[in-house]
Each structure stands twice: as structure tokens, then as C-alpha cells.
Amino acid sequence: MPELPEVEVVRRGLAPAVTGARVVAVTVHDDRSLTRHPAGAIDFETRLVDAVLVAAVRRGKFLWMPVAGTGEALVGHLGMSGQLLLREPGAAGERFERIRLDIAHPVHGELAVVFADQRTFGSLAIDRLVPTTDGAPGGLGASTPLVPAQVAHIARDVLDPAFDDEDFRRTLARKDSAVKRVLLDQTVASGIGNIYADEALWAARIHPETPARALTTRAVRALLAQLRLVLEKALAEGGTSFDAQYVNVNGQAGYFAHSLNAYGRAGLPCARCGGPIRREAFMNRSSHFCPRCQRPR
DNA sequence: GGAATAACCTGGATGC
DNA sequence: TGCATCCAGGTTATTC
Numbered sequence: 645m646p647e648l649p650e651v652e653v654v655r656r657g658l659a660p661a662v663t664g665a666r667v668v669a670v671t672v673h674d675d676r677s678l679t680r681h682p683a684g685a686i687d688f689e690t691r692l693v694d695a696v697l698v699a700a701v702r703r704g705k706f707l708w709m710p711v712a713g714t715g716e717a718l719v720g721h722l723g724m725s726g727q728l729l730l731r732e733p734g735a736a737g738e739r740f741e742r743i744r745l746d747i748a749h750p751v752h753g754e755l756a757v758v759f760a761d762q763r764t765f766g767s768l769a770i771d772r773l774v775p776t777t778d779g780a781p782g783g784l785g786a787s788t789p790l791v792p793a794q795v796a797h798i799a800r801d802v803l804d805p806a807f808d809d810e811d812f813r814r815t816l817a818r819k820d821s822a823v824k825r826v827l828l829d830q831t832v833a834s835g836i837g838n839i840y841a842d843e844a845l846w847a848a849r850i851h852p853e854t855p856a857r858a859l860t861t862r863a864v865r866a867l868l869a870q871l872r873l874v875l876e877k878a879l880a881e882g883g884t885s886f887d888a889q890y891v892n893v894n895g896q897a898g899y900f901a902h903s904l905n906a907y908g909r910a911g912l913p914c915a916r917c918g919g920p921i922r923r924e925a926f927m928n929r930s931s932h933f934c935p936r937c938q939r940p941r
Numbered sequence: 942g943g944a945a946t947a948a949c950c951t952g953g954a955t956g957c
Numbered sequence: 958t959g960c961a962t963c964c965a966g967g968t969t970a971t972t973c
Contacts, residue, residue: 647967676950705967724966725951740951763951765967821944830968838966928946929966 646722648801648835648875650883650898651705654728655785657893659700661730661755662709665747667695668754677742677761680719680769680794691770692718692745703783703804704834706795710773710788719769719792720759726766730893731756743768769794780806801835802871813864816856823859823867824852824931836871839884839907842932844871846906851938852931858941877903906932 646654670692672678672685681688696712707728708717720728729738733746733754743759759768773790776782782791784804800807812833819826826832827841836844845852847870850863859867878884883898892898901908905915910923910932919936 679949721967723950723968763949763965765950819943825944828967927966930964 646724646726646883647705647837647840648803649840649878649900651702651707651722651835652784652879653883653892653898654722655700655702655707657730658707658709658728658757659785661749661752661893662697662747662757663699664751665697665749665755667692667697667745668748669693669746671744671746672742673737673744674742674764676764677759677767678769680721680767680771688768688770691716697747699785699787701783701785703791703795704798704801704830705837706783706792706798706834708771708783708792708795710786710790711770716770716772717792719771719794721766723761723763723765723767725762727758727760727895728893729758729760729895731758771795778806798830798834799832801875802833802868803835803875807833809865809868812868813861816859816864819856821856822853822926823850823856825927826856827871828927833871835875838929839904840871840874840878842907843874843905846933846938847874849937851940852926852933854941906934908932 670689672689675685678685678688697709698712699710701708706719706721708719710717733756735756738758738760740760740762741758742761745757747757748754771792771794774793774796776789776791779789781787781789815832816826824841824845827836844867848867850867878900881898881900881903884900906921909921911920914921914934914937917934917936919934921932922935924931
């Protein structure tokens with residue numbers, strides 16, 4: 645379940661391998677991994693062959709690799725189970741391999757970039773780059789104020805230097821919805837999924853059903869601080885892996901699952917007060933929180 | 942226009 | 958052993 649830290653780990657792994665690399669060949673095994681590229685597999689392959697990739701950029705859970713001289717980028721979203729793996733040229737196919745790019749790098753030589761995805765919620769696409777609305781770089785790893793058109797509506801993430809804390813507070817003050825629902829809204833702040841929403845709310849002692857507008861300025865600041873702490877710690881530990889569905893570009897799992905305080909700990913004692921963590925249905929998924937430390941307001 | 946919900950998707954786990 | 962059902966959840970289209 646890749647959220648911001650997991651996608652950032654992938655971006656950092658990809659960046660040195662793809663920056664300056666030329667795409668030699670493209671193989672689409674499964675059209676379902678091109679749902680973000682409506683022109684289809686042949687168009688995708690044709691436009692990508694001979695393209696030179698100039699960076700690996702991330703905003704929230706979206707990754708993209710700008711293509712030199714075209715005003716376009718190769719865009720990717722990992723969905724729930726997507727993986728971008730670096731493999732030796734000619735390596736055997738992955739179990740859920742959907743798309744493979746063969747690339748040639750001037751320093752590292754030939755490599756394969758494999759997009760594997762069990763549940764096919766993820767997708768790749770070629771998309772045009774458009775200017776950012778605030779004039780800041782499009783995302784982490786970008787040197788220009790450009791973002792793929794299909795990512796333009798996604799907010800900056802809380803680790804982005806251009807993230808506007810005050811604008812975030814004003815947005816929450818206008819929302820009647822539960823604060824967790826707002827945290828999962830990628831047009832408010834990107835990169836936060838179910839795991840890190842639960843963890844940050846636990847750390848900030850905020851009940852997930854608290855109406856966003858009920859949070860004081862101090863509570864919003866505390867929430868932002870905890871979001872950043874949780875995401876940075878997860879990043880330092882290589883992300884959260886519960887199974888084989890999240891791995892870095894080398895196929896290795898992250899370790900943050902051992903540091904979780906709320907998510908996935910239903911019935912286990914709260915690390916703060918010792919009371920049992922509760923799991924409740926929320927938005928077709930689950931919320932995990934401590935009913936003693938995170939009281940409804 | 943904002944908020945809430947359903948649908949997409951697949952394999953592992955569980956129950957019968 | 959085999960089949961049916963449930964569950965995980967990010968994004969987007971649809972509905973209210």
C-alpha cells in the first residue's frame with residue numbers, strides 16, 4: 645500500500661538509474677496498467693521509444709519522469725500494489741509484470757525498469773507537463789515549475805518545501821467532514837493514506853471522526869508536526885511493508901511496520917496508555933485509534 | 942458546489 | 958479438498 649514514504653523510496657531508487665537514460669524498448673503486457681493513458685499501448689510504446697528521461701519527480705503518491713525536449717513526462721501511480729523495479733537486462737519476468745522499459749544509461753549501462761502490479765490499481769501514462777499554479781518546482785526532484793496535467797489537481801505534500809501550512813489550516817476550518825476524511829483527500833494534502841493518517845492522528849491525540857473545522861489552530865499545527873514526523877520516520881526506515889506488495893526498486897521490504905502505534909493494532913495495547921486500540925469501519929476501509937487517548941471532541 | 946458513496950481489481954485468508 | 962465470501966485501499970465517477 646504505497647503512500648508518500650514508500651513512493652519516495654522508489655523515487656530515490658529510480659533517480660540515478662533513469663536520469664539521462666534513453667528508452668530502448670517498451671513492452672506492454674497488460675493494457676489495464678495504462679488506464680491513465682487512454683490512447684492505448686501502441687501509442688504509449690511509440691511515444692516512449694528513444695525518449696531520454698531527465699529526472700525522477702514525486703508529488704504525493706504520483707511519480708513522473710520528464711522526457712527531454714517534448715514537454716511531456718512518463719507518469720506513474722502505484723495504486724495499492726504497484727512496484728517499479730530495476731532489473732538486469734533480459735531478467736526473467738516478474739510474477740505480476742505489466743510493463744517493461746528497457747533503458748540505456750550513459751554511465752550505468754543497460755537496465756530494465758519493470759512495472760509490476762498485482763491488483764492493477766496502478767498505472768503508467770505519457771502526459772503533457774503544465775505550469776504549477778504557485779510557480780514552485782512541480783515536486784520533489786523537479787528543477788522546473790512543471791507538473792503532469794493529470795497531477796495538477798493534486799495538492800503538495802506536507803514534506804514539500806512549498807507546502808502552505810496556513811492554507812492547510814484555512815482549508816480544514818472550512819470542512820465539516822471528519823478530519824481523517826480530509827487527510828485522505830489528496831487535493832488538500834497529498835501522500836497521506838490510511839496508514840499514516842491513523843498514525844499521525846494517534847500521535848496528535850485527535851479522534852479520526854473529529855470534524856476538521858473543530859480543530860483549533862494549535863491542534864492543526866500539532867497534527868501537521870506529527871504528520872511530518874511520522875512520514876519522515878517511515879521514510880528513514882524504508883517505508884511500511886506488511887507483505888510483498890510494497891518493496892523498493894531492488895525488491896526489498898521496508899521496516900516501518902514495526903514502528904506502528906495504531907494501524908493494524910486492533911485489540912493490542914496502546915503504546916501510550918495501555919488501553920486497547922480500536923478498529924472501526926470508515927469509508928469502506930478501517931480506522932485504528934485509541935479511544936482513551938483520542939477522545940471525540 | 943460540497944460531501945458521501947460505489948466501483949474498480951486480485952490474491953490471500955477464512956469459513957463451511 | 959474445493960468453493961464462496963470477505964478483506965485490503967487510492968482514485969475517480971456518480972449520486973445525494
